[in-house]
Amino acid sequence: MNDVAKRAGVSQTTVSFVVNQVSEANIPPETQERVWAAVKELGYRPNAIARGLRSNKTHTIGFITDHIATTPYAVRILEGAQDIAWANGYLLLLVNTSGDQRLKQTAIDMMMDRQVDGIIYATMYHRPVSPPANLNELPAVLLDCYSPDRSFPSVVPDEVLGGRTAVETLLKKGHRRIGFAQDSSPIPAVFGRLKGLKQALAAYDLPFQEELVRSKLSAQGGGYEATMQLMGLPEPPTAIFCFNDRMAMSAYNALRDLKLSIPDDVAIIGFDNQDLIAADLSPPLTTMALPHYEMGQWAVEYLLGLIEDPDQINPDQPIQHLMPCPLIERQSV
């Protein structure tokens, strides 16, 4: 910066003023041009580290996550976050802690050491979390997770609405007996989507029937088992809502083994819109998309708001933003 000043025949202060476009300095256009010319000639770029030391703003935000890759499609979370950060001149400092709570502490510390302006704390599937205490020390937002005591702003998928939309899609097609191949884990998605199912049924004045929901492990071909049980009922369903695309995939296998066709004999709707499954099944799977990318965007946008003006937020009750899950219509319904 000194070199630039010398070359432009001004003081280093002046250079700082024009580079940072400090309008109160009232630098005449002519001087500004001289400075910019010198900047260009010297290929000068401000040292962000020095700037950060002085100004306490690094234009960097920390992104902490438990697992980057376990549910691959969830990377869209990271992508959404990164895109918005980038668009605002921020960069993401990434740490992937594999579920180890102490690691998370340390990760936050390391980020604070590096003076990040704020932190995104993300999980790769929707669930409650208890973030380390030191997360309080700077602006933070939870992404695809929430703290049960609502001590942080957060954004999560609207599971209830998603479940409701899925089932209403089936109802609109005339189905009145709808099976639910449910997951057996105690997670928000499970509770939420079931609640949505009930809402949809209620909206159509249909009773909720316990025998039509079968809870299985979605990872282990649970959809197969659930479908078999459902179709073995005295009065089998004409449509099955699968907790996720993976279960839908094994539901497909079951129906094929039963020589039943999709969607003519049985309609299937999934959840997740998982890349390598949904579009590649035959027939292509109608499913609900998880708004990963959008949640990533929302989280960073909100965080930047917090950073700019920490008081803009009502501290009494940090917001929990519910992001809708769009319906992806293909050919299984």
Next chain:
Amino acid sequence: MNDVAKRAGVSQTTVSFVVNQVSEANIPPETQERVWAAVKELGYRPNAIARGLRSNKTHTIGFITDHIATTPYAVRILEGAQDIAWANGYLLLLVNTSGDQRLKQTAIDMMMDRQVDGIIYATMYHRPVSPPANLNELPAVLLDCYSPDRSFPSVVPDEVLGGRTAVETLLKKGHRRIGFAQDSSPIPAVFGRLKGLKQALAAYDLPFQEELVRSKLSAQGGGYEATMQLMGLPEPPTAIFCFNDRMAMSAYNALRDLKLSIPDDVAIIGFDNQDLIAADLSPPLTTMALPHYEMGQWAVEYLLGLIEDPDQINPDQPIQHLMPCPLIERQSV
């Protein structure tokens, strides 16, 4: 740091010495303890920004990639990189440039502004690249890609060995007529795996037969088409090497339509070990794994070496490291 010094009754310099474990300073254990005590009591943590300004080392490395999520399983690249970085006290500064060359320039600039110690330039599938010129200005390694002029060190999967291993796996099982459902894109994986196939054949004194390789688009059910053509041959193959798991998946569909069983009628081997496909097919797919995680690790390890000692490397010819692809045996062979 001043506060700590005051509390410990020493100078700020001394604090710096003990915090940084400068052994040449020969601070007696007793003083050290006093300092550490003060550090603990005050909850002092060094400001990495200030430290970076002074020492020109930020312990941060830039990670630039074209697409984080397009091939989801490739995120393992990022994970491997992050894990090694973390283990060495480094953090990753992430930028995802969606194929826009100018963005990459800018990304590198922004990282240099932030004084990263080095840069990893990664692609999400193996291919040649021409990195922006400014990448030369600091230690850098290419990950899952290479510059045709070999101006940077790089790590890529050993496609040739992978193809060879896949085919030899089939040969060892006694197959002598092996089809190849090849991808039709002009990418290193395509050339390399074909070369590997030829090597394997040669090793068994078998002729290479053009009619046994069918090139299709792997994304659009190309495996189905290829398999149908192959099995329609007067003398059909008893085993098919599929360019990737996605093609293998549609090859499965074709064989099912032909009422042929896997592996009894036809053996199938894939490539990629793609999470949501390989293990979930029935029978589970034998395939070659892409060493994404390992390449990520290697890249950061090597980069850290470059950072510590930029001259350790022979500058005449930057290394291109070939990472072997492990065979994942399941039940389709």
Next chain:
DNA sequence: TTGAAAGCGCTAACAG
């Protein structure tokens, strides 16, 4: 309209 000067929090000669 511009410049001098004081730091931001730290490292590392150098001196004692």
Next chain:
DNA sequence: CTGTTAGCGCTTTCAA
């Protein structure tokens, strides 16, 4: 063994 001192490259107050 420990302290004094001079910056790292920048922002920003204050004065001119």
